[in-house]
Amino acid sequence: MADRRARPPRAPRPARADRGLGWAGRRFEVEVGAVAHGGHCVARHEGRVVFVRHALPGERVVVQVTEDRHPGYCRADAVEVVEGSEHRVERPCPHSGPGRCGGCDWQHVSFAEQHRLKAAVVREQLGRSAGSAADPVIAGLVVEELPGGSLRWRSRARFAVDRAGTPGLRRHRSHDVVVLDDCPITAEPAAAAVLQRRWPGAGAVDVAVDSTGAVTTTRLDRRGHPTSSRVLRPGGGLPEEPGARAARTAGGRDWEVEGTGFWQVHPAAADALVSAVAAFAAVAPGETVLDLYAGAGLFGGALAPAAGPEGRVVCVEADGEACAAAEANLAGLPQAEVWQGEVDAEGLAGLLDDLGGAPSVVVLDPPRAGAGGAVSRVLAGSGARAVVYVACDPAALARDVGAFAAEGWRLAGLRAFDAFPMTAHVECVALLVPGA
Ligand SMILES: C[S@@+](CC[C@H](N)C(=O)[O-])C[C@H]1O[C@@H](n2cnc3c(N)ncnc32)[C@H](O)[C@@H]1O
Structure with missing residues (x-):
């Protein structure tokens, strides 16, 4: 017979907003530590972690706590600079700053220092979950500036x-x-x-x-x-x-994109990414290329000439309108095909079967959440000689590079571009190859 003794009552779980220590609104002075993923720096106060926005590493600032919902940490804005960093500048936008518009993270930081902060975040993320921070591929990373300066880039x-x-x-x-x-x-x-x-x-x-x-x-x-x-x-x-459709240029040619469809926001980003992807992919005549999350066919279209008439390029995209734009963009490339479908572990395994042989190179450019471990594991077993991964979130990239590493792949190349000046975002291109 089942034991019907009553379990001791569970302590009521506090509502999410109450799990902090009631610090919201408190002001105190801190020394600001390293930059972290997400557009803030890390400080400590009375044994707790404080994520501080509007500050820079090495500064002494007075912070005001803006959110305290977690026992381990709270969030705060730097509201007064006691000892400022040499990299602090006057904000070009009058709407940015503590308590104001949340669109930008680094308006108070020189452009060159923004690149160093982003590089530190990418190195930290990849070093933590994708290998060792001392790996020369990770340790040597710099964030490359795109033409056009830090303002008016958002298209x-x-x-x-x-x-x-x-x-x-x-x-x-x-x-x-x-x-x-x-x-x-x-x-x-x-x-x-x-x-x-x-x-x-x-x-x-x-x-x-x-x-x-x-x-x-x-x-x-x-x-x-x-x-x-x-x-x-x-x-x-x-x-x-x-x-x-909207007209875009990249890789020395014109592209059509659905008015609201995906295209890189920075006008110089598509060009920079195409050349980084092409250099890592090093596609040879006759090779088969898989372009996953293909949008309007940017990478597949740019790599098709290298695969030549004997090669094959298959662009896979879930959105019907993006597929129609890709069909139009790839019309003059007989080696290129557009397949509409969802990239998930099951769909991808079926797609690899339909391909009828291992792809030589896979390019993937997933949305912000990344491809995920299951898709990464299928790709690691696909027989490809190289995977080129384009990512707008270094944390998602690091997680997925970690999944490839667990299958015996290694990070062989890494570049990063400042495709989002004034914000904490950064676009990365990683080259993964099988073997140690
Ligand atoms: C970051 S965009 C990349 C587009 C293209 N590579 C470019 O640079 O213009 C991601 C694309 O993936 C598509 N997408 C999102 N989830 C998908 C999925 N599960 N399977 C296939 N495509 C997906 C979106 O519609 C979008 O076009």
């Missing part, structure tokens, strides 16, 4: 809209909308198209400016669903409903 953006219809951006870790009249990291015509008018009834507005200067605005409802779109072409004229 696509999503702006929030408050209940009164006024556009802006969200406060850091908040739903509050900070009303803006400009966003200096966004391309001027895109920022103006959204921020210099009101959007009654909208929840958000997406904007994109293409390489011809055409600006597409897409109104979203409060659940994030697109409700209408307009295209403004340079030189004026009446706004048009979109239909034509």
Whole structure:
């Protein structure tokens, strides 16, 4: 018979917001330690970790705790600089700073130092979970600057809209909308198209400016669903409903992209990534290339000429509109195919069967969450001679490189680009090869 003795009652689990130590709002002075993933630095106070925004390593600052929901750590803003770093600069954007717009992390940091901070984060992430920080591939990493400076690089953006219809951006870790009249990291015509008018009834507005200067605005409802779109072409004229795709250039050729479809936000990023991917992939004539999470076919299209007429390039993408754009972009390349499908462990195993032989090279450029361990393990067993992994989150990259390492692969090359100036984000390209 089952033991029906009553279990001792479980202690009630505190609500998420109550698990801290009640430090929210407290002010104290700290010495700021190393930079960490996520746009903050690490400090300690009374035995607790404090994640400090708006500070720099080595500074002494007065912080104000903004969030305390965890027993082990709290979050704080540096509200007063006691001893500043030599790398601290005047913020170019009047809307950034403690308690203000949450769009940027490093407005108070010189451009050169932003690159060093990002490199430190990538080295720390990869050193921790993908090997040793002393590995020369990791230790030698620098973050490369893209042409165009630190401002006006954003060619696509999503702006929030408050209940009164006024556009802006969200406060850091908040739903509050900070009303803006400009966003200096966004391309001027895109920022103006959204921020210099009101959007009654909208929840958000997406904007994109293409390489011809055409600006597409897409109104979203409060659940994030697109409700209408307009295209403004340079030189004026009446706004048009979109239909034509946006024009982009990269790798020495033109590309068509769906107005709201994925394309690198920084105008120089696609070019830089194509050349980094091509150098790592070193595709030879006759080889088979798999381009996973292919979007509009950027990497597959750029690598197809190297595979030549005897080679084969298969671009795999889940989104139907992106597949249609990829079909159009790859139309002149008979060795390139577009397969619509989900990349997950099961789908990928089927796809490798359908390929009818091992791919020579796999390029993958997954969304921010990364490909994940299961997909990485299938790729490690695919028979490819190399995997080139493009990643916008070094933590997800490090986790997946760790999964490859557990299958006997090693990190043979690593580059990183500052495709998101003023923010803590960084774009990485990693080369993985089988064998120690
Ligand atoms: C970071 S974008 C990369 C696009 C392309 N490589 C480029 O650079 O323009 C990621 C792409 O993966 C697609 N995607 C997301 N999840 C997917 C999945 N599970 N399977 C296949 N494609 C997916 C998205 O639609 C998007 O086009």
